[in-house]
Amino acid sequence: MDTKHQDLIRSTLASWNEAAPVHARVNAELRQQVQRPGFNNLNAGLHALLQKEALEGKSVLQLCCNNGIDLLSVKKMGAGQCTGIDGAANFVEQAQELAALAGHPDMQFYCYNVYAIPETLTQRFDFLIVTVGVLNWMPDLPGFMAVCHRFLKSGGKLFIEDIHPLLNMYDETEAGPLLQYSYFNRAPFEDTSGLDYFTGEAYEATPNYWFQHTLADILQAALGQQLQLCWFEEVAENIGNYCAELQHVPANPPLGFVASWQKHEQTGECDD
Numbered sequence: 001m002d003t004k005h006q007d008l009i010r011s012t013l014a015s016w017n018e019a020a021p022v023h024a025r026v027n028a029e030l031r032q033q034v035q036r037p038g039f040n041n042l043n044a045g046l047h048a049l050l051q052k053e054a055l056e057g058k059s060v061l062q063l064c065c066n067n068g069i070d071l072l073s074v075k076k077m078g079a080g081q082c083t084g085i086d087g088a089a090n091f092v093e094q095a096q097e098l099a100a101l102a103g104h105p106d107m108q109f110y111c112y113n114v115y116a117i118p119e120t121l122t123q124r125f126d127f128l129i130v131t132v133g134v135l136n137w138m139p140d141l142p143g144f145m146a147v148c149h150r151f152l153k154s155g156g157k158l159f160i161e162d163i164h165p166l167l168n169m170y171d172e173t174e175a176g177p178l179l180q181y182s183y184f185n186r187a188p189f190e191d192t193s194g195l196d197y198f199t200g201e202a203y204e205a206t207p208n209y210w211f212q213h214t215l216a217d218i219l220q221a222a223l224g225q226q227l228q229l230c231w232f233e234e235v236a237e238n239i240g241n242y243c244a245e246l247q248h249v250p251a252n253p254p255l256g257f258v259a260s261w262q263k264h265e266q267t268g269e270c271d272d
Helices: 003-026 044-051 069-076 089-101 141-151 165-169 215-224 244-248
Strands: 060-063 082-086 108-111 125-130 152-163 170-173 176-179 189-191 208-210 227-235 256-263
Touching: 003 089, 003 208, 044 152, 044 227, 044 256, 060 069, 060 141, 069 082, 069 089, 069 125, 082 089, 089 108, 125 141, 141 152, 141 215, 141 227, 152 165, 165 170, 165 215, 176 244, 215 227
Parallel strands: 060 082, 060 125, 082 108, 125 152
Antiparallel strands: 152 256, 170 176, 189 208, 227 256
């Protein structure tokens, strides 16, 4: 990865560290919610897809896990060893605290830049999950998919749920979502208003940078790692708190997608 992108990642991770106490304040009720046996923070599409899998006792890795509540949801579905990685140390601390409150102190959370995770985790996981709000922060999408491939066991599955790339054409304004950007924009977007995507409160923040990836970019990056597509579904409902009003307009664009891929050492069919 070139020096420019490394600098952008460092600035973005600093911005996420600043956002951690803001998120903790806004989501203070999580400390009680995670203690409920049926706690589930997964969106319906990903939850339904994971319910089809034999999770019992299986190892699960979540990349860019934030405060860990999505991974905790998978743990409560019966998964075995669950490991979360995030590049913002303050969110890793929150994840550790919430997992302990939920009665799962055995869950492991580490702070690493996703492009610099130690080789010791290579091929250790049956399932790898990436949930809403990750792909746009990746300056090198093929490199990110290579990381996913590296940590999966042979036959392991990658699950990704994220906002649909079409949404990045819109800007949120006081008048509502405004179609403003090219779908094929390649320049990084810079933001200094903070990362409170729950209430939309702005605050002075270290610049963060995000990148537009088309749907073809995502699919080709996975294909480049010879990951076999098992499931792909576009979602009409809001899953990411961005331009949520669009789910109610007559010309409803896709707001999200959920997909799964399987890692094979040799070409083969996906498991049912």
